Amino acid sequence: MSVPAPAVLIVDDDEAIRRMLAAVLTKEGCAVTEAGDGVEATEAFRRRHADVVLMDIRMPHMNGLDAMKAILEVDRGAAVILMTAFAEVGTAVKAMRDGAFDYVIKPFDIEEIRVLVRRALEIRTMRADIVSLRRELSERYGAxxxxxxxxxxxxxxxxxxxxxxxxxxxxxxxxxxxxxxxxxxxxxxxxxxxxxxxxxxxxxxxxxxxxxxxxxxxxxxxxxxxxxxxxxxxxxxxxxxxxxxxxxxxxxxxxxxxxxxxxxxxxxxxxxxxxxxxxxxxxxxxxxxxxxxxxxxxxxxxxxxxxxxxxxxTIPLRERPEDIRLLAAHFLERFTAQNDVVIRGFDPAAMESMLAYPWPGNVRELANAVERAVVMSTSSVILPEDLPDSLRAERNALAAAGVESLADLDGVEIGRPLRELVGEFETRVIRAALAHNGGNRARTAIALGISRRALLYKLQEYGLGAREGAE
Ligand SMILES: Nc1ncnc2c1ncn2[C@@H]1O[C@H](COP(=O)(O)OP(=O)(O)OP(=O)(O)O)[C@@H](O)[C@H]1O
Ligand SMILES: [Mg+2]
CATH class of the missing domain: 3.40.50.300 (P-loop containing nucleotide triphosphate hydrolases)
Structure with a gap:
């Protein structure tokens, strides 16, 4: 792939200086344009933006400082290098504040110009890289x-x-x-x-x-x-x-x-x-x-x-339990990749204690718990014991409330109607969730990911309303 030659605009009312600079920079591989005063320079710049502008300060019609301002208004990424007589060095120093890239004092050493132009071009390339990196970031970190x-x-x-x-x-x-x-x-x-x-x-x-x-x-x-x-x-x-x-x-x-x-x-x-x-x-x-x-x-x-x-x-994680599963999977993927291990997913009991836990530290706490579990894990799935103690305490509270494991099929008599079994299971889950939320129905509904109305209906259906209905 051929990269376009860097464009340099040389502005000086002294033709001999222009010629000399043009010869040197063309040899460096630059595409050179020349202008004899500030007015010509801004016109030339408008026609074709230059990456670097070498600008004399004292010139007829429009001086170098005004021309620099006009050029930077068109493209604030242009690198303007001022060329100044020693007597006017103070002006050049002030111009640095208005956006000049650098200045050289006449008479200058041609090597000095070469180095400055190269540096200006390098910085310009770096800026372009930063812009494209930021563009990539914006694709990754948008909504x-x-x-x-x-x-x-x-x-x-x-x-x-x-x-x-x-x-x-x-x-x-x-x-x-x-x-x-x-x-x-x-x-x-x-x-x-x-x-x-x-x-x-x-x-x-x-x-x-x-x-x-x-x-x-x-x-x-x-x-x-x-x-x-x-x-x-x-x-x-x-x-x-x-x-x-x-x-x-x-x-x-x-x-x-x-x-x-x-x-x-x-x-x-x-x-x-x-x-x-x-x-x-x-x-x-x-x-x-x-x-x-x-x-x-x-x-x-x-x-x-x-x-x-x-x-x-932003919404607390406990008010959006559906995100626990989603984010846990997301963090599992991230941290297994980072630690270079293979873990397929979460054991049902582990997922259950994650779903039952109120996550006071929200998503950050969840991310930390998953990262820790990935590091602790010795099996192909995350087990309850890989999770922090605080989650297990939550699980024990559930167990105390009469639910050993929500996914536990032990003790289920196969052969009874599904509806009846599901009803029994739902009763246990709702009772545990109510106990866990201190009998508060609104919070229980949120924890179970159902509407309040649906919860009230189920409480009635399973005859739970009277005993555990305290609000
Ligand atoms: N919805 C989400 N999807 C993906 N990652 C998330 C989500 N919410 C939070 N995170 C991740 O969780 C971690 C915590 O989020 P963040 O730092 O933005 O929270 P915060 O509200 O600024 O917290 P704090 O108040 O403690 O500073 C970050 O690593 C963030 O990337
Ligand atoms: Mg923060």
């Missing part, structure tokens, strides 16, 4: 990455796909381990910003005093220990998405500063004086109830409103 068999979660997944396409600020609320980060990633990778960065800040993990500089960066010497200038997360996330995890943990002081950024779309580095414009989409997540934090005054109402343009609520 389709949210696995579920549950109707409410499917609705959430559809909303995620829809919201992703907008630029709206998103607040994700839900218990720990329910997939908030997964949803945040799906919002980013499903959005037009998918080729930009997805930057995460865990607000709970960073010491209060450092959070501001983490967000906004700092200038050299802004505080003790600030040895160099540092870009903050807002700058790192430019043209992408900033994911503020555990947003409920930030101090009221920082809440004010964050609110300002959301309103004005600009911020200042710690110790800096000039505001920096920002184009960042905010996605925030929390497992705390922000609304009640607003009521008690620990979270600013105005910030809450700014963040809460779209709310997405």
């Amino acid at each position: 389709e990455g949210i696995l579920t068999d549950n109707p409410r979660m499917m609705e959430l997944r559809a909303t995620v796909a829809k919201v992703a396409r907008s630029n709206a600020t998103v607040l994700i609320q839900g218990e720990s381990g329910t997939g908030k980060e997964l949803v945040a990633a799906a919002v980013h990778y499903g959005s037009p910003r998918a080729t930009g960065p997805f930057v995460k800040v865990n607000c709970a993990a960073i010491p209060e005093g450092l959070l501001e500089s983490e967000f906004f960066g700092h200038e050299k010497g802004a505080f003790t220990g600030a040895v160099g200038r540092r870009r903050g997360r807002f700058e790192q996330a430019e043209h992408g998405t900033l994911f503020l995890d555990e947003i409920g943990e930030i101090s009221t002081g920082l809440q004010v500063k964050l609110l300002r950024v959301l309103q004005e779309r600009e911020f200042e580095r710690v110790g800096g004086s000039s505001p920096i414009k920002t184009d960042v989409r905010i996605v925030a997540a929390t497992n705390r109830d922000l609304e009640s934090m607003v009521k008690t005054g620990t979270f600013r109402q105005d910030l809450f409103f700014r963040l809460n343009v779209v709310t997405l609520k």
